[in-house]
Amino acid sequence: MLRNSTRVAAALTAVSLALAPAAAVHAAGARKPAAAMAPAMGLSPAASPESVGFDADRLAKLDAYMQGAVADGRVAGMTTLLARHGKIVEFKTYGKKSLATGAPMTEDTIFRIYSMSKPLTGTAMMILFEEGKWRLDDPVTRFVPEFKTLKVMTGTDGNGVPILEDMKRPPTMREIMSHTAGFGYGLEDKHPVDKLYREKKVLASNGLKEMIDRTATIPLVYQPGTSWRYSSAVDIQGYIVEKISGQKFGDFLQQRVFGPLKMKDTAFYAPPAKASRLAEVYALNKETGKIEEARALFGNDLPTYLRPPAMESGGGGLVSTTMDYARFAQMIANKGELDGVRILSPASVELMDTNVIPKEALVSSNGSGVARFNDAVGFGLDFMVVKDPRAAGTLEGRGTMSWGGAAGTWFWIDPTNDLIFVGMIQRMGGTGGDDLGGMARTLTYQALLHPEK
Secondary structure (H helix, E strand, O other): OOOOOOOOHHHHOOOOOOOOOOOOOOOOEEEEOHHHHHHHHOOEEOOOHHHHOEOHHHHHHHHHHHHHHHHOOOOOEEEEEEEEOOEEEEEEEEEEOOOOOOOEOOOOOEEEOHHHHHHHHHHHHHHHHHOOOOOOOOEHHHOOHHHOOOEEEEEEOOOOOEEEEEOOOOOEHHHHOOOOOOOOOOOOOOOHHHHHHHHOOHHHOOOHHHHHHHHOOOOEOOOOOOOOOOOOHHHHHHHHHHHHHOOOHHHHHHHHHHOOOOOOOOEOOOOHHHHHHEOOOEEEEOOOOEEEEOOEEOOEEOOOOOOOOOOOOOOOOOEEOHHHHHHHHHHHHOOOEEOOEEOOOHHHHHHHOOOOOOHHHOOOOOOOOOOOOOOOEEEOOOOEEEOOHHHHOOOOOOOOEEEEOOOOOEEEEEOOOOEEEEEEOOEEOOOOOOOHHHHHHHHHHOOEOOOOO
């Protein structure tokens, strides 16, 4: 397994939007009958792909491509789950969860989901929003007074020393939920602010309060609301959940989200009884051209995820299974409810699915080099949202919500076509070929020939 057990939240979050990293090995896709998955998922099986509008022959192209990614050594193993109208069209496993042991990928394999933690944190925030505990345009300083004296970096002088100015106003809650507040992250070290995040080890703090205190000593990248930059803002949200609720962040998630949704394997670590189910994580060795055990991310040793972390990172600290995350995605697709349990109101889900990046702040890159925000694709409350899919050059439905994780996990929720998809792999730094999340979208929708069904 991974080496260092230090809970480095920098490993927690990374970008990798939708898009699968790769690993290695030859493995055939083992089809899991939808009916066998129905009890665990709380979803009913589809009688056939055709019964929910898919052409089975065309859908086989999706399966063949994903199996090929494993057989070609791009990823060690993978799981994919596609559901429509609350019915599982197919759940498939491919390859191995560990090349060292040869253990096969299974439907209950546990994955590090990194930034796919963010929508779950956003859901916790919206639960408190519905209780009237905060409003979108509240200043963050209402809950985090430590940020009242934040400065904004405007450049550097001839000696490379940052030039600072006062904030024109504090960031709002809307802005920390849409990465428009101006915080840095430390995922790279090119920008002076990101260098400070690394130097001060913000995401490796001993608890959320220490993370806040360290963040308060670092300037913002820009004046709040004037741009978009991927950031540590979702970790700040985790602290705010604690502050408002009076509960430890992980306890709140378990009580209000994971427990009610029967997400029995989603947590900030895999306990001893589940350790054997945690998939190995890989990265490309550029010298050999092959994947090998990953040991570091963003300049920090990877944690093991086998014991409680020092800091519960809402930005990227969770582990989960394909089934668990599909339950969450189906709840969102159902406008806030699953199996008779309501987590959010339909209006709150719609709010999360509404772009909140101001038109004047739309930028050409989301900071990861993967997604492009413009009039067709924006960002809501802890989700990327597709406003005009055809203008964006994609086949998904209007209003599709998505994100991904550093180790290549991805998902999307399509309210127009009432469809969810969850893909899980464990490879850092890209898939060694076409983006798996993007390919999954294309190959899924080319098989959806009767969306009216």
